[in-house]
Amino acid sequence: MMAKILEMKNITKYIFDEYGKKIAGTTVKILDRVNFDLEHGEVHVLMGENGAGKSTLMKVLGGNIAADEGAITLDGSAYSVKGPKEAREKGVAFIHQELNLCLNLDIAHNIFLGREPVRRGFVDHQYIYQKSREYLDEFGFREIDPKTMIRDLSTARQQVVEIVKALSYQSKILIMDEPTASLTASEINHLFDLIRKLKANGVSIIYISHRMDELQEIGDRLTVLRDGQSIQTISMREFDQDKVVKLMVGRTISNMYTCTHTVGAEDVIEVEGLRIGPNTEPIDLHIRKGEIVGMGGLVGSGRSELARSIFGVRTYFGGKIVYKGQTYTAPTAGRSIKQGIAYLSEDRKIDGLIIDKDIKENISLASLYRLFQNHMVNKKLERQEAAAKIEELNVICRSMDQPVSTLSGGNQQKVLFAKWLESKPDLLILDEPTRGIDVNAKAEIYEIMDGIAKQGVAIMMISSELPELIGMSDRIYVMKKGSISLEIEDKCQMTQERILESTL
Structure with a gap:
């Protein structure tokens, strides 16, 4: 057994508001006494349906939200952080499924965003470009110009920048949430080579993915979450797709x-x-x-x-x-x-949804022209139609007034689907x-697509x-x-x- 760099014991998180705070009086748990550990130089795969608690667990580790109960140790010492910045300083970097880049800045300034070096009272742009060039070269992306604007990059290239930015912190633990979702086959191979290099250097990686075909190639162990609980941890030598699917959904599909x-x-x-x-x-x-x-x-x-x-x-x-x-x-x-004509875009965060708005407002975005009556939106009709779509697509939420930003990636995708279906x-x-959607949600989306096609x-x-x-x-x-x-x-x-x- 390798030494553990991370132990998370009995992590519990109740339903929380958009600020990460527990909603008063609630007894519903998003995470229910979850246990998870990570060894030095290991790739530990984390799997589960959308809404199973994967991202919430990692947000606790990454400092985005605080656990309500439980304890975390990092390198044998108690671990408690007040935000992502402090987590990064302690060696925990999070590459989110939803890209967090400033489109109006170039690659170099995104890599150094929030930690810009200063020389003689001014931002040292020369150092930023020089160091970004070194990072890109070190991680094998020599063909990328650090002066390229983020808005001019494909989604795949933006993902690469996120990875390089996270690695530039000299992280002990790297959390990768669906890192290959937008990458080509050659870019995935490049990423896997990079992960192997990081493992050899002692970096530990938590790898969240729904793509079962890639897990055996890169993973050492796999933990399945279901309904906010840790179900089982297995060695990748024991990996069986049917078994893992059953662990995830509680049944075979x-x-x-x-x-x-x-x-x-x-x-x-x-x-x-x-x-x-x-x-x-x-x-x-x-x-x-x-x-x-x-x-x-x-x-x-x-x-x-x-x-x-x-x-x-x-x-x-x-x-x-x-x-x-x-x-x-x-x-x-x-x-x-x-x-x-409806177009469900590849990047829901940039082109599809207004994530700070609530669910019902996002569902009605593409059909406002129809809901606009007597110089204002018919709120009653908006709520009725949103409620119908939430039920039809099985969007897991506590209320249609809940901000989309508080939903899991899979449920955000369902809201995007609902928005376009509402435009008829x-x-x-x-x-x-089905980008970033678990196996059970995919089956639901396929059934919805089939039903839509049946309607002509x-x-x-x-x-x-x-x-x-x-x-x-x-x-x-x-x-x-x-x-x-x-x-x-x-x-x-x-x-x-x-x-x-x-x-x-």
């Missing part, structure tokens, strides 16, 4: 992908000769009523750019969009919403719809998870370098090998 809908004959949308870039090949595709069309390809292949061009938040460079039989020119987001779309564009809604689903792409799609287009490289119409021809080959 069969028939993950629900596909009972029937594809109609009528096209809802046709894209003819559309170019997403000035030098890309023209794109031709169509989606029928009640059809789920999967969009495969690597990150950066142009899938999101195509979706955003159709929705009207990005210009395109020629071609034609035909929507419900009519040429759809100069689309804008507002016009698309009213026409019945005929075309629903889903960009990584056309669905474009962008996904980097090949089992999901194959399991839910009636047809698949694969994109490469801004154009279509493959179309698969026969379900029997949908294989991971064929899809991967067409991306290379």
Whole structure:
């Protein structure tokens, strides 16, 4: 046995408000006597459904909130911090699932945000750039320019900056919450190489993930949380996917992908000769009523750019969009919403939700034009429709008046889904719809998608998870370098090998 760097014993946390304080009089526990430990140079995987308590437990460790009961020791000494800054100073760094970067600053100044070095009374920008360059080189990202603005980076690159920023603190413990959610296969391999290097240097890593295919490659032990309790800790040598799923949800999950809908004959949308870039090949595709069309390809292949061009938040460079039989020119987001086109974006924090607003307000965001009556929003109707969607999508919350920021990542994703379903779309564009969602919630989302398709809604689903792409799609287009490289119409021809080959 390796020496333990961290022990968390009987950690208990009651329902709390947006400031992390226990709500007076409540007896409902989010964490119920949870035990967790970490060894030097270990990758300890933490798994559980959304709402199981994973992020809350890590927020306690990371100093974001305080436990109501229990004790923590770090390197054998009592550990108590008043905030994330103090946690980082003690060697605990947290890479959150939701990126926390300033889009209007460059990479270097994000890395040093809040700890800028001063020389002769002024911020030492030269040192910031020099040291950021060293950090990027040290961690294997030599191709990234530290002067690049965060807003100009892809989600994957922004994730890389978060990782480098956390590592720059010389951390003893690194908490990674879904670190590979936005990374390409090559970037994941690079991250895993980096994790192995950190392990060799004695850094301990708590790794939260729903991607079971990557856990055996990188993990040493695995702990499952369910309903706020620690269920079991196993060695990764004992890993069995069915066993872990049963530990997570208390039962086995069969028939993950629900596909009972029937594809109609009528096209809802046709894209003819559309170019997403000035030098890309023209794109031709169509989606029928009640059809789920999967969009495969690597990150950066142009899938999101195509979706955003159709929705009207990005210009395109020629071609034609035909929507419900009519040429759809100069689309804008507002016009698309009213026409019945919805776009569930990849990054819910930036493009999808206003996380400081409450659940009902977020659900109504895309349908305010319909709720706006007599110069004001019909609050009664807003609450009725929000309540219906919360029940339909099984959003775990205490109230529709609860800020979205207090929900788990998976429940935030459900609220985003509810927002777009409330707009009553005929075309629903889903960009990584199950990103950061646990296996049980994924099954629920797939069932919802199937139900939507049954109602005749056309669905474009962008996904980097090949089992999901194959399991839910009636047809698949694969994109490469801004154009279509493959179309698969026969379900029997949908294989991971064929899809991967067409991306290379």
